[in-house]
Amino acid sequence: MSEAQARELICEMGRSMFERRLTFGSSxxxxxxxxxxxLMTPTxxxxxxxxxxxxxxxxxxxxLVSGDAPTKESFLHLAMxxxxxKAGAVVHLHSTHSVAVSCLDGIDHEDVLPPITAYYVMRVGKLPLIPYYAPGDKALGEAVGRAAARHNAMLLANHGPVVAGTSLSAAVDAIEELEETARLYLLLHGRPTRYLTPEQVEDLKRRFPPQ
Structure with missing residues (x-):
């Protein structure tokens, strides 16, 4: 892919996520x-x-070698x-349902969302919760880096998800799957729910390693 094509792809993917209300304003x-x-989106x-x-x-x-100043959260991307x-792209959103889950009390900080669907297990896997840090706090980058050594996706408390993928398409697919699973989790919250079994999860991990 040429740099010109990469620039167009970032803009296309960004516009698609914005128009589908996966992110808002300048978030x-x-x-x-x-x-x-x-290449990064500007601040x-x-x-x-x-x-x-x-x-x-x-x-x-x-x-920075050209273009506008990068996102203030560039350090999160670089930490990933x-x-x-093998990461070819990183996406960070303030998507509504994922942020809502990140604010819940009593969730498992080691694995925030249960295995509701096969595609969540395939594209996200285990999702840790990173403790809250104020926007721009460089300690957040250190915490993200520690988690990234073992996970391609994580949820920032009271903030939103960060996902790395082998390509931009893979990262977008994964963060959209995370958001949809967060929505399902909130819909099912408090109801008797049948999740995938540990055996089913392990089988999926063997067949489809996260991208």
Missing amino acids: GNISLRTDDGW GSSLGRLDPARLSKLDDTGR YRERA
Whole structure:
């Protein structure tokens, strides 16, 4: 994929998620690995109105080399890439149902959502909850990095999900599956529910490792 194609893809995916109300206002950010660094959405930008020419281009040290200043949460993306060598893209959203789940008391911080569907297990797997940090707090990047060593997806408390994928399409598919599972979880909350068994989960993990 050329850089021009990568820029267009980021804008296309961002607009699609915005129009389907997976993110709002200027919240959420996207990054994509390139041969010599990363492309990222700029700080203060709406995913629904991205300009390919103004995307932030960072070199392999994380330094801005062209475009607008990158998202203030660029350190979250870089922390994911440092720990996940196969990650080709990272998506972070403030999607409604995922954020709602991240605010619930009494959820399992090691594995927030139960295995409701096969596709959640296949695309997300185990989902840890990262403790709350104020926006921009660099300690959040350290916490994300520690979790990223073992997980391709995580949920930031009172904030939203962060997901890495081998490609931008894989990352978007996974974060959309996470959001849909969060919605299902809230719909089923308090009702007797039949989740996938541990044996079924292990079988899915063998057949379909998360991307």
